[in-house]
Structures are given as C-alpha cells and as structure tokens.
Amino acid sequence: MLKRIFAAMLACTLAGPAMAASGNVELQRRDWSFSGPFGTFDKAAMQRGFQAYREVCAGCHSLELIAFRNFADLGYNEAEIKAIAAQYDVQDGPNDDGEMFMRPGIAADRIPSPYLNENAARAGNNGALPPDLSLITKARANGPDYLFSLLAGYKEAPEGVTVPEGMHYNAAYPGNLIAMPQPLYGEDVTYSDGANNSVEAISSDLVQFLMWAAEPKMEVRKRIGVAAVFFLSIFLIFSYLAKRRIWADVH
Amino acid sequence: MAKSDKTQNPAKGDVQEPGRRDFFVVATYAMAGLGAAAVAWPLIDQLNPAADTLALANIEVDVSKIAVGQSITVKWRGKPVFIRHRTADEIARANATDITGLRDPQDDVARAEKPEYLVLVGVCTHLGCVPLGQKTGEVRGDYDGWFCPCHGSHYDTSGRIRKGPAPTNLEVPPHNYLSDSVIRIG
C-alpha cells in the first residue's frame, strides 16, 4: 500500500513537469508599483481591484483570510469600512434558540465565502475548485505576472489543439487548458473614478488588490528593511575598521 | 600541542586592551547593543493583543429587545457584561440610597447614562467570580441586585457593593449610545 503511494508520488514528480512543459506558458512581465525595495501599493488601484473582485470574481472565488477591517490599508476610513461590511450578510449564532442566523457584517468579520464548503464549490463549477484568492499571488511562481497574464491570456486555441467541453484555452496556464471561463472581456466593471476598464486595466487592478491581500505587511516590511540594511551597512563598516585597529599590532 | 605549553598570553599581560579607546571599536560595540535592543521590541510587542483581538475590543449591542426587568449577558473582551433594563422601582431605589455610608460611594446617575439601562462588567470585584442575578429566579442578594456566590458579596440595583468582602462596586465599562437603542461598549 505504502509502496504504491510512494510509486505514485514518484510518478507525479516525473509527470508533473512534463505536463507543465507540454503547453507554452506565456508570462507577460510588468512593472508593478510594489516591486523593488521601495515599492508601494497603489491605493486607488487596490480600491478598483476590490470592486472588480467583488463584481467579477467573488461569485466563485473566496477571499477567506481578509477581514473588512483590513480595508483600512486600501485607504477606506472607519465609516466606509462599516458601510462595506454592512452590505454583506454574515452567518452568526447559534442564538438562544440554537439556530444559526444571518446578520449584517461588521468590521471584524471576514469576507463571507461564496460557497459553504469545498464540495459545494466543486458542485457549482463542474467539479473544478475555484481556489481561494487570499494568497494566490504568493502561491504561484511569479504570482503577479502570472495572474495578470492568466486574466489577459484567453485566446483562440491554436490549430491542432482540441479544447474539451467545459475547458478553455489560456496562453498563461500550465497545460493551456483551464476550467475557469474567461472572466474579463473589458468594460466588465464601471469605475466611479472613471478609470480605464479594459481587460488589461482591470487585470492590473486585480493584481494590485490581490498582491495586497497576500502580503498586507509588504509596505512596512520594506520600510523597516531599508532602515535595517542602512544600519547594518554602517555596522559592517565600523566593525571592519574596528577590526583593523585592533589587529594592527598583530603579525 | 598548543595546550601542553600553555603560557602567559601576550595580550593578557598588556594593561591596555588594544583598541579599547578607539572610536570605531566603541562605536561597533555600541551599535551591536543598540541593534540587539531594537530587535527585542518586536519580540516583546508580539505578546500584546493581535489585530484580530483588538478588532473585537468594541461591540455594539441592541438593547431595544430587552424587556423591562430583564437582563442580558454579552461577552466583551472575554468577560461577561450585564445589561439590565431596570424597572422604575429599581431605579427609584438606586437613587434613594444614601451613598454616604457606602463602601464605594457613587451616585446612580454617575453609573447609568440612561437610567433604564444599567451596563456592568459582570465580574465580582473581590476575586473575579461571576455574580448571580441575571436570570429570573436566581438569587439576587439582600439588595435585589446581584449576589456573588463565591464569597457572599451583595450588590444593589445600581451594582454597588453593599455587603460582603468585595472592595468596590461592579465596574461600569466605557460605553456610549450610538442611537436610542444601540450601545457601543468599549
């Protein structure tokens, strides 16, 4: 039994990369505002990204790790967060009668998931599981570029490639056949700030929002990082000079 | 073998350690100390309540559904909070009490912003038990408020200590009315 598991796993190790290699994966490299040691999030883009998530993705994809209170990072104030939270129905309970009940969300609640559980999610999507998006940009290699390329990567299948029923051709997806139907066609969302709503623009906004969702502490991390590296560089110079002084009388 | 001919070390004999007064030597060790101190802060600060805990530091309670004479208990910061919709009689008795003789003298108006609703942290100020008196039929003590079964503290209809070992009145948590019927505690 165990031997079979082991063999199967070795087979997976063998087959996995071969599968990944069979389709051409096209990654579009982009300059993101959050790249590099001084990178920051674009708050307006994140707000638009949240709107796009809500109107396009949230029907199938959960965002389990994000609570409404986290939206302070997007630039919303307390009242706005309260208002956003109140637009969602959150299950609470049990009440004194032992029943679960729905109530409007509060800032401390997490964003409710579209499906009750994994089986329900699969049942609603032809057996494919729409992954939770909280960590998606960290859970894929080159996450931000990959996500952007995936959203903008739906194409006509090239000749010779048959796309089975329920699958879709995507240039950025490993193996090129993805269960998710094309989510963006352009003008899917109307932004209140009148920003561009082409497929590329919405994808970019979504990447901003989801990068923040995966790594909400990135800005403070980089800020402390710059100070720490500066401090340690001085420390290195000083300790080296001190070492030279102390060792001057040896030899 | 190095060990066998262990002798006086050259540096040890020196009165002055080399570099002891050197700026860079002093600065290096000072920076090492400073760096260690800076690193200590995150390690200590992580003991403080986390963001998700702090997010629940305030709760909002709708008191409109509490019938006159009834009480509800809600959980706030891990502790029970008693909210009693007091009867006119209870309010009158709380106000009529002469506070000069009390152990912890306090006027009822100072304890209840709206006299109908009394909000209390349901933890006995003696040793931390939860007093009885919330549910109908429970012992309410000699002063018809709350009674702590652990060591016999009696609280009146304003939650003030009247008899027993507790040193102070039941604590009134910071709260304010967001509307006529919604109280924000915390």
Place this chain on the structure above:
Amino acid sequence: MSAEKFQNPVVRWIDHRLPVFSMLDHEKYDYPVPKNLNYMWNFGVLAGMALAIMIVTGIVLAMSYTAHVDYAFESVERIMRDVNHGWLIRYIHMNTASFFFIVVYIHILRGLYYGSYKAPRELLWILGVVIFLLMMATAFMGYVLPWGQMSFWGATVITNLFSAIPIVGDSIVTLLWGGFSVDNATLNRFFSLHYLLPFVISGVVVLHIVALHRFGSNNPIGIDASGPQDTISFHPYYTIKDMVGIAVFLLLLAMTVFFFPNAMGHPDNYIPANALQTPAHIVPEWYFLPFYAILRAVPDKLGGVLLMFGAIAVLFILPWLDKSPVRSARFRPLFRIFFWLFLIDAILLGYLGGKPAEGIYVTLSRIATAWYFLHFLVILPLLSMFETTKPLPKSISEPVLGSSGRSA
C-alpha cells in the same frame, strides 16, 4: 583562581562562590587561539548565532501557532497578518533556517579543506555531524508545521523513506505517522519534536565546544601552535573579527528577510495541505537537494534510501578514511584539486535534486552520486597513501611573517 583580578566587590563576591566571571575571563583572555585564523573560521560563531535566532523566534512563534490540521495553516497566516510584528518574526525564522544551513555547509567545507577532522579532533568532528543530522531532522519537521502543500507532501515522502526498510518498514511508517497517513497526530508530534530538538542541538553544541577547547582551533596552516608567539587571546581579537562576520551575516539575512522573504521557499506552501492532490513537482527545501538527488539516483527504493543515509554516515568515518598526517589542503596539492571537484559535485547534486528525475538528469545524478562516494571511500584513502605533500612550515609565525603576508 584568584578573585583579586576583579575590582567590583559584587563581582568578586559572586565569583568566589560561583566562578562564572573567572570562566568568562578564561575564555576571553587565557584560551589561546592561533593568530592566523582567516574569515572561514567565523562560521562556527555564525552557526551558533543562527541557532540562537531560531530558538528565540521559534519560541515566540509557538505562542501563536496552533498544531492542528484544521487550524495550522490559518494560525500561520494569522501570525503573518494580525500578530504584532508576526510577519517579521516568521520571515526571520523561515529565512534564518536557510541561512543556518548555508553557514553550516561552509563550516563543514572549511573543516574538509583544512583537515579539521583529523587527530586529535575526531570527536569534535563527529559531534558536528551529529548536530548536522539533528538540524536536518528539526528543519524537516519545522517545514511541516505551516501545513501547506509542500509541508504535507514533503512529510509524506520523507516518512515513506522508512518504508524501504525490509519487513518492519511499513510498521515503522505507521508508527511515525500515528495513523494511516500524515495527519493530525503526525503534525502534533512533529511540533513537539520540532520544539524539543533545538535544545538537544544546543546540548550537543556545548559538547562540540568542550571538545574544541580541549585542543583549540585548527588553523589554515594545519600545524599546532608551538608557543605563545603563535597564539593570541580570543578577546578582543576574535570577538571583533567575529563581529565583522556577524555584520555580513545579518546584512545578507536582512536583505533576504525584508526584500526577498519567499525567495528560498516554494509557492506551493502557500496552498493549504490537500491529501487528495499532490503538487505537480515536489521538491524538498533547497538544503536537502543534494541528498534528494542521491535518493533518486538509485532505481531501487531501499538502495536509494541506504545511499542517502550513507552520504551522511560516511562523514562519521571520515577521520579514518583520510589518514594523511598533513591537515591543511594548502600543503596537499592533489587533495586540493579533489576538494574543489567534490564541491562542484555537491553543487551539481543540489542542482539535480531540484530537477525532474528524467532523461539526462538521471544519468548525471548517478555519475555525481558515484563521485560523491568515490571521493570519500576511494580517493581520500588513496591520496593519504600516495600523495606527495609540500613541506610544512616550522611554525604558525613563520609563514605569517613570510611571503604570504597577512593571511588573516
């Protein structure tokens, strides 16, 4: 032990009853250290520092971690999001684990190059290999705790190694799991052991240092100090030199933690564990890759497992494989060539361990594995018999004063 050397009366009072200050003083001033140690000798202290960072951050992380299959992944994310500075502490813990291995690998390679394993330091070396083994066990179990996909499948594959043992293999694996697969019981015991082992390591480190201080450090020349002219006190000379190494170490660590915190991790570990779906390409953490390559090089399951453990076991008997009386590679021209070949071989194995086991990679893995064992079991014994070594200097001071200039 004359307490008069301390001027502070409190220190003197304590030292008279509990001679900690005398011991400290002894380490600082009386313990003779060869004066020609180069920066390669920093890595022992750096390893100790890495261990200290791991223990401190680990204890703190354990305060917010939940060892349960349903909560482990989320509790780690809570640390990353909600716990004050939790992201910092976890990223330091994650990346220092990698740095710990980098430092220890350099420490081991330094020992190999300068013959630090040779008499009379055989036990010192063996204790070091024990630490290395314990580190691997600790790192492996620590990687399981976040309960991501790589955690789960890494645990499954590595524990399955033991199923290769004839007859009792399957029973041993069930014993390790505490169930019929990697599950909650496994996670709980791994957490318990992951917390325990670092303290075991600390204990062995103490023995490692006691053994070190018996004969003192080896040095780049590889000959024993012949007198006080060859040695200096640890403080202030090596404290400040170690400080330079620590500065470089911390600078590189900080750059990684703050700017590339996930560079040495795997994206799949940000996907919660799923017992029904193996990731497309499972690889262990980078520091296990050379051994993983050896495991996969052998087409036979038991053979692969034996060879992988053999790759570490061979280090235990190294002092008796290389019997050359000359320690340092500086005076062993052939040994030096083979040392660099071995290093290339080890790096190649690491590279191959991260590649799919197919085509040319399999062939290369086999050649590299064969070379690994050839190096220890054949080349080193032969070299120690037939190699013509260069003449050794008379003392440590001589080459330091001579043409080689400032070697330190």
